[in-house]
Amino acid sequence: MVNKPGNNLSFRLTTVLGILLVFLVIALGVSFYFAISDAQLDSRKEFLSKQTELAARELELEILNFEEDVNGVFGFLDDDDLDLDDYRQDLTTVIRRVVNNYPGLIDTVWVSLPDSSIFFTMTERNDFIRQPFEGFIRSKFVENASVYRSNPISEMQLLIRLNLVRFTRLFVENYYLNEGGGKSLLIRDQVFDLNPSGQQDSVAFQNKDLVTIKNDIALGLKGMYELSWKSDKGSVSGVLVQYPFDFGTLLENASLLFFIETEQITSGIYNTYLWLFSVLLLLLLLTIVFFIVSLTNNIQSQKKLEKSSREISDLFGQQNLLLKELNGFVYYHNHLGEITQVSDEVEEILGSPRKEFLEAFSTSSQHKDALFLKSMVTNALSEKTSHIALEYDYVRPDHKKIRVKIFEKLIFDDQGRFNGGLGICTDITAQFESSQELKLSENRLRTVLENIPDVIFIYDNTGMVIDFHVKEVIPGWDKSSLGKNISVLLPPDQKDETIKAFELARKTGQIQTVSRRLNLESGTRYFEIRYFPLDENRMMSLAKDITSQKIWEKGLVEAMNAADEASRAKSEFLANMSHEIRTPMNGLLGIIDLLELTELDEDQKQYLEIIKNSGNSLLGIIKDILDYSKIEAGKMDINPFSGKPAEELEKQIQMFIGLAQKKNIQINTEIDPLAYELFETDYDRINQVILNLVGNAIKFTPIGGEVSIFMNLENIEDDLYYLKTRVEDSGIGIPEHLIPSLTNPFFQVESSSTRSFQGTGLGLAIAKRIVELLGGELSISSKEGVGSKFSFSILLKKAKVQVDDTAKNLQEKRVNWFGMANEYPMKMLLAEDNDLNLQLMNLMLEQLGYSFDIAKNGLEALEMVMKNDYDIVLMDVQMPIMNGLEATKKIRESCHKEGLFIIGLSANVFDEDQKKAIGSGMDDYLTKPIRLISLAKKIEFFYKKKIMIKQ
Known part of the structure; x- marks a missing residue:
């Protein structure tokens, strides 16, 4: 059918007029709805305001009546004409009347008579109970929640405990609000829900709205507010009316809050009006549709025809594109096996002309590939399957071998008779070669695994064993492990540590190592197990036998223990030796000190000086031996404190002034001014090194010689410095080949029994270790007959505080x-x-x-x-x-x-x-x-x- 221009114009005009008419009706309907909705909303606001005002006024009046009744009760109690028996007989009746007149208002009533006290209360079953009461009732008074009356002369007291919120809730029950409305009581900063339990969602007003309401209440103004609040249904908008009132003399500036959701006010109109408006709109739409249906029928049929043509064309295009992407061709054969249709891609895939391919499947052809495919179809028909799928190698006429994949759908008519087959043949040579390479790679990997002596397990992410490789037969690590969780395979004392390592390796992707002990019949064996992720879904563990390593470690530990025991024995021996020697030395040197203070002639002083020097030398030897022992055992501590390096150096040099003067040795010093500032280090240890170096220099320098001491500081960074100290002498010097041995313990350059200079040979060994402990290095240079240079440099830190000179x-x-x-x-x-x-x-x-x-x-x-x-x-x-x-x-x-x-x-x-x-x-x-x-x-x-x- 030809789509004429006149038909199109009529269709367009009809459509435009219909759309305009629909929009006009919708606009009129919406305007009418809003007019009715506004009128209904104004009416409900006025009703809500009247209800709130009426409830507040009547509630205020009711409280005033209550206070008058309370005064009447107390007047009854304070009546001089009544005796105690009258009180006891009529008191219950009087109290009950007040309680019944104001349901929910009174919790408890206490009455104190001259000879007793009574309290009245309502139980949950609404029973009025009177019981005796012992205690001071005035302490029960709670401001804004109690009424108290007393007469000091008659000793009568009346205290009534009130529940204003409960009374208000019961009082406003009879004031009607639409569904979705609510009632609350505002007392100071607290909002109390007045709705019966279960009849209203919980409501939370915004702070800014509550501030506005409270300001109006403080001024005694009623108010109507359009606001929003949060309830169980979410955020809700509506109207709230508040009316301020007083609870008599009990409480001022309270207010009733009645509110209702705007949606609830207009919901009835909306539903009714929407239904009516929808019916009218539907009728209008049906009328318009009736007029345009006739115009659209012919146009739609033509469009469908054009669409079908485009879809067929697109389908053929997509099929050709798919075949090119898959590197394949499509064919169709009849029930005799003859190829009746084949796509042009057959020549590119199989390397044969299309005509030869069709002839190969003729009934008289004996082509081996065609006969093979026909036999596969025959087998499928005998097995009553609806398709065939196979892969095999095909040799092209150019002798190129390719791998092809054939999938064919067998076609049957309505009676179930075989009509032929539609198939697709694709060249999968590249995929096949990749899969073969992958298999070869897997075989190589399996060969590697089979030759690894470690125990290999593969788990899923939950710890379930899904594969394993154990070259050696180990009980518990065999086929019985398959399908079991790692937690079941572990002994109790090793379970927690191993599972923690497994989980940590799975989460972090990093190798986690644990040790495991197996108690076998052949003896205890130790394994080091490494857990790590194999891929996203699997975990792997490698268990290495470290039994021999453990044995070696055990032997090493035993050797270390033996060495430590020997070191401790040596330390104990040295300590005992020191104690035993120092005890008699204490008496010897102490007596020398005392004897030195007595009157002695010159010979006696000389003898005493010899004894004193000998004793001090012996103490020095003991001290050197103990110091070296502590260094060797790693027990010498470094205790830094603040001081001035230059002053410490000068103190040590001062100790040798007398000896230097005896030998006519000149002592020269060159000190960096920076060394007079405060630095932190262990000066006791540094002084020990300086004493040793300067003492040796003076000892080995002949009479009339010279000893020079140099000290300077070099900044490294920030507060960190190098302290460099050098001691030079013009002494006898040291043979060059003996310099490396100077810092060995007990080494003597002259070791004969007739040597000129005495000593233990520990001084330089101790000095070298101390310098190393302080982060520095001791260096020695010497020339025989000229002199020697001893220098050391250590790290120290500039002090931030002054030294305490206390x-x-x-x-x-x-x-x-x-x-x-x-x-x-x-x-x-x-x-x-x-x-x-x-x-x-x-x-x-x-x-x-x-x-x-x-x-x-x-x-x-x-x-x-x-x-x-x-x-x-x-x-x-x-x-x-x-x-x-x-x-x-x-x-x-x-x-x-x-x-x-x-x-x-x-x-x-x-x-x-x-x-x-x-x-x-x-x-x-x-x-x-x-x-x-x-x-x-x-x-x-x-x-x-x-x-x-x-x-």
Whole structure:
């Protein structure tokens, strides 16, 4: 049918007129609806306002009536003509009448008579109960919720507990609101829901709206508001009316809030009007449709014809595009197996002309590929299947071998008779070769897995075993594991750790390692298991046998334990040796100090100097041995504190001035000005190194020689610096081949029995280790007959605070300590069990002018401290019955004497021994041999500290 221009014009005009008419009717309907809706809304607002005002006024009047009735009740109680029997007989009736007149308002009524108290209440079953009451009823009064009356003369009291919210809820039940409306009571800042339970959704007004309402109530103004609120149905818009009123004299500035949803007001009109309007609009649309149907029939039929033509054309185009994309061709054969149709792509795929392909499937042809395909169709028909699918290799005429895939749908008529087949043949050579390569790769991987000695398990993400590889037969790790969860296969003591590692590996994608122990009949074996994701859906574990490694580690641990035991034994030996040597040395050097203060002739002074130097040398040897032992055991601690490097250096040099003058050796110094500023490091250790280097330089420099000391600082970054110190001498020098051995322990350049210079050979070894502990390096250069250079550099940090000079100020220089007890009086207790040490301490303290008490063990010291007020206790650490550490701890725990100072005395010089002493509660620690000056300075220090505490 030809689509004429006149038909098209008529159709368009009819359509436009119909659309305009529909829009006009809709506009009129909407305008009419809004007019009716506005009128209905105004009417409901007026009704809502009247209801709110009426309810508030009547509620206010009801409360006023209640207060008059309460006054009447109290008047009855306060009637002088009635005796107590009258009260008891008529009181219940009077109270019941008030309760019944105002349902829900009264919770409890208390009445206090001169001889008793009674309270009345309503139960949940609405029973009126009277019971005796003991207690002061005035304490039950709650402002704005109670009415109280009393007569001090007659001792009558009346207290009524009210529930204003419940009374208001019951009172406004009779005031009607549309469905969707609600009632609330506003008292100060609280909004109370007045709707019966279950009849209204919970409502939450916005804060800004509540502020506006409260302001109007404070001014005594009623109001009507259009606002929105939140309910169980979501955000709702509506109208709210508030009317302020007073609960008599009980409560002022309350207000009733009646509100209703706008949607509920207009819903009835909307539904009715929408139904009517829809019917009219539908009739109009049907009329318009009736006129245009006749015009559209012919046009629609023509459009369908054109659309079908386009779809057929598009289908053929898509088919050709699909065949090119799939690298295939389509064919059709009849029930005899003859190809009747084939697409042109057959020549590109099979390499044969289209005509040869059709001839190969003729009834008389014996082409092997055609016969093969016909046999496949015959088998499918015998098996009653509706399709065939196969892959096979095809050799093209150009001898190129390709892989083809054939899928054919068999076609049957309505009676079930075979009519032929429609098939598609595609060249899948590339996909086939890729799949073959993938199989080869999988086979190679499986070969690798089969030759790996590790135990391999594959799990799903829940931990279920889905595959495994175990080269060696291990009980529990075999086919029985398939289908089981990892949590079932683990022993209880290893389950939590392993599952945690499995889950962590799955979540993070990182390898997690755990150890597992298997107790087999052949013995215990250890495995290291690594868990990691194989892909998004699978996890994998590799278990490596580490039994031999565990055995080796066990042997290594045993060897380390043996080495530690040997080190501890050596440390114990050195500590015991130090203690045993220092104990007699304490007596020897102590007596020397005392003897030195007596009148001696020149020969005696010379002999005494020799004895003193020998004793000090012996102490130096012991100290070097102990220091090296601590370094070797890794127990030497570094304790940094603030100080000035230059001043510390000058102090150490000052100690050698006398020796240098004896040998006529000139000491030169060159110090960086920056070294006079504050830095943090362990100056005790640095001074130990400086003493060793300067002492060696002066020792090995001949008479008239020269020793130079240089110190400078180099900034690294921010507050971090290098302290560089160099000591040069013009001494005898060291052979170059012996320099690397100088820092070895006990090494002597001249080791013969007739050597000129004595020493242990530990000084440089100790200095080198200390410098390394401080983050630096010791270097040595020397030329035989010219001299030597010893230099070291260490890291230190610039201090941010000044040094506390309190301790320095407390220890002023003093020459003569005799009779210092008159200047620094202190009451003392000496705890010492060794008779020799007792004799020495007695002589020293007598020289200083102190009298003291003696305790022979720690228990005696504890008892004497508890009985007497001592200032200082000189506590030996090693004593029978109770040692000094235990005694000090007991004193600190039980005596609580803040002004008591305890100074430990011991021949043990290890840092850990001193830390134990301080940790037990001792204030300070003196190592034996105890020198007179050291003891005197400690006493002076603690005397001044005691004075400072009292101030």
